[in-house]
Amino acid sequence: MVEHTDDGNANPFSQVPIEITISVGKARPLVKDLLKLQNDSILPLDRNVEDPVELYVGDKLIARGELQEMEGGQAGQLAVRLTEVADLKNGL
Template sequence: MLEEEKPENLASTWEEAIKEQQQVRQSQREEKEKRDVTQELKRLLDIPLKVEVVIGSTTLTIGELLSLVPGSVVELNRNVDEPVDIYVNGKLLAKGEIVIVEERFGVRITRIVEKEDRIRSLSS
């Protein structure tokens, strides 16, 4: 003959079972939310963005501009060792340095602009 469980043991067993069920449901909800976020992010991954690397700038008069010929040198406002600006869709995102890889130019990112500065630049 089976022994009957005491009411306090039965209550404890039910309490543990309910807690375990809640944990499983919470885990399932979190996993579903992760999948949903991942799916949403995947939709964004193929959106093209315009990336520009600015090595410097200058101001010319119309006369100076019209006098440019092949071989002319235009002086920019930066030194060779200064970092270049990296813009994404017209907003400053990072600083970097110019590199040459197999006779092609590239840029090595050396610093990402602070989050607060990026947010501030979105409003301008």
């Protein structure tokens, strides 16, 4: 039997990776405009650059944050700085 601890080491599921989807916005083009898309087309989103992004596991919203660029050896790579995290333990 596995004991429950807060460090996560006793639970074998604590080492299973999950995929988090970052939503930066949605586009709602008309079908006629969608059919015209090609390389270099611009598809406007419903959000501004400074608006928060949303983090999902499956269809469950788990957090919000701000996009930022990594520094140092990872310069140019995107990252998210969390600004709001859901209370997953209490289902809120």
